[in-house]
Amino acid sequence: MNIYFDEKEKIFHLQNKNMSYIMQVMEGGYLVHLYWGRKIKEYHKSNPIIFVDRGFSPNPDSNNRTFSLDTIPNEYPAYGNGDFRNPAYQLQLENGSTVTDLRYAKHEIYDGKRKLKGLPAVYVEDKNEAKTLEITMEDKAIGLTVILSYTIFEKFDALTRSVQFKNNGSEKIKILKALSASVDFRSSEYDVLTFHGAHTNERNMDRRPLVSGIQSVESRRGASSPQNDPFIALLEKNADEDCKEVYAFNFVYSGNFIASAEVDQFKNTRVSMGINPFDFSWILGQKESFQTPEVVMVYSSKGLGSMSRTYNKLYQSRLCRGKFRDTVRPILVNNWEATYFNFNADKIVEIAAEGKKLGIELMVLDDGWFGKRDDDFSSLGDWIVDKNKLPDGLKDLANRIHDIGMNFGLWFEPEMVSENSDLYRSHPDWCLHVPNRPHTFGRSQLVLDLSRNDVCDYIIEAVSKVLSSAPINYVKWDMNRHMTEVGSAKLSPERQRETAHRYMLGLYKILEELTSRFPEVLFESCSSGGGRFDAGMLYYMPQTWASDNTDAICRLKIQYGTSVVYPISSIGAHVSTVPNHQVGRITPMNIRGHVAMSGNLGYELDLTKLSEEDKELVKLQISTYKEIREIIQFGDFYRVLSPFDGNEAGWNFVSKDKSEMVGYYFNILAQPAAASRILKFKGLDENTLYENIATKEAFYGDELMNVGLSIPIIREDFSSLMWRFKKIK
Known part of the structure; x- marks a missing residue:
């Protein structure tokens, strides 16, 4: 692993044992992309850029009609000075213009990898694990500095990229678009792989040939979403699980994103990824900076399987953090599909007692334990125990569960508020809203404005108070609706389009504080199932509920698709009752168990109502899983037959x-x-x-x-x- 710089030719060569990434500073200070792929020992310009007069492609130098930004492979392309393809960024100046011109100024190479302030990112535990290149680009006319950051790893065929904008000028700058990565490939002979889905139907694989124009996936929902995953890959023709080249991009971010592949007029392909510019802007005052989230780029010469194992191992060991990163995950039972809102303390203890007999290790109390929460119309935000259901409180229930010999877990949905709640009645301006516009409701709830420090502080203290009140070992952190009326009472009119990103920064601040305060608690992310299954959340919570759909047959595709990027140790998978509550299918206990045992095994049904035959099967599943779960959760995973291809x-x-x-x-x-x-x-x-x-x-x-x-x-x-x-x- 090393980063070489040829001072004479101005060529950067990032290299590890299997991969090379090469750029060059051309005359005039333009930074161009030359190569990304299988490792080469040394680069001697075997693939020089061919300069010819392209007719109506504009030229920075009127005396040289062969050089055009519209035809060269730009490393971080701008808008307005000749490149008509998708720009990586766009700014607006006080005079209304949107033209910028970045040129190379300097660079720094150092061992290790720096943290991204306020953002999740892949990390290193020793500086010898990675090398980082920071290239400083400048637009001297406006005092803009842009730092392009690249980190290459010794043990992983991966490269991370992020960008920092600094305003060193005398005027405010409005960022309209700030992507984290852009790569120009000098070919279009690829297939593009993305994932699409919906609630209860997450991460379906979608592979198709590239065609001229822009092919993209995105989210405008305020979350990474089940509709599209923040992932895109180019696949060599006929690439499969085990052979040929794959170039993959994954965004370490949990909010609005865009990932696109544009095939231009000359059959080149530009892949770009970052925060979705839709309804986004950011004001940079004098001396202020803006940091983009990170993109993790993986190269594989051995098909999708090798690409997946790179992502899986990198994320499991250098994205997930804390005590549970390397610890086998407990087998749990969750009461949601067993009781929904209709439970009391004795019923939860009854399920736990049966679970203990079968070998289950963790009892999770889901929605309905707080406020006056007998349905989903009230009480979100009021994190106070419902004494009608739990007359002796959470501590008593948790102690009763612990006395049985099981750990105790609890469901929260802290990012939301019900209109029928004490919190909303006290602070109606704490939700996302736009003046003089009615609320749009989702699941009868509103989204709290996490761009506000007072709201973030309230959530931190309210959740901390509950977690400190009882022996709680696990938290299921849910988020059951997307953003509408995206506005904040605390932001000025010109900053309203910063709300969605400021929300994510607020969420990450909350999660950093809570996971630091409670390092012994295992946090699991959930968003109506797998609606926010992304690398950003894994930085704070090492596992995610893959889908609210617990049907074993549907889960074959959901879990298969999820495994393409995310580690098996992150995939929550439960056995539920039949007929299945989502699709009504009746499947044998055997296949339900085998599918759930292919992730973090759990159960989501009333164990007290199982037949004796099923109880024996469950007991066998659990005892077997305890013998193999380290292999399942931390071994190497290989996809053999795809459920997307047949029966x-x-x-x-x-x-x-x-x-x-x-x-x-x-x-x-x-x-x-x-x-x-x-x-x-x-x-x-x-x-x-x-x-x-x-x-x-x-x-x-x-x-x-x-x-x-x-x-x-x-x-x-x-x-x-x-x-x-x-x-x-």
């Missing part, structure tokens, strides 16, 4: 030392005249002899990977199989 799915997990493997196969609908199937596992040591724990059959790793195992003919719907192999030689 089946398959994947396997391999321990870090390759001594153990857990594999799963899922068949959705039984087929007439079903063909015999073979499942080939991945990631094993080809020279190791592995024993099937159930049958005692032994096979070398090369046979399991290249020949594979025969799948029995399946004659029933919604079937699943599980294998466990262990090294014997």
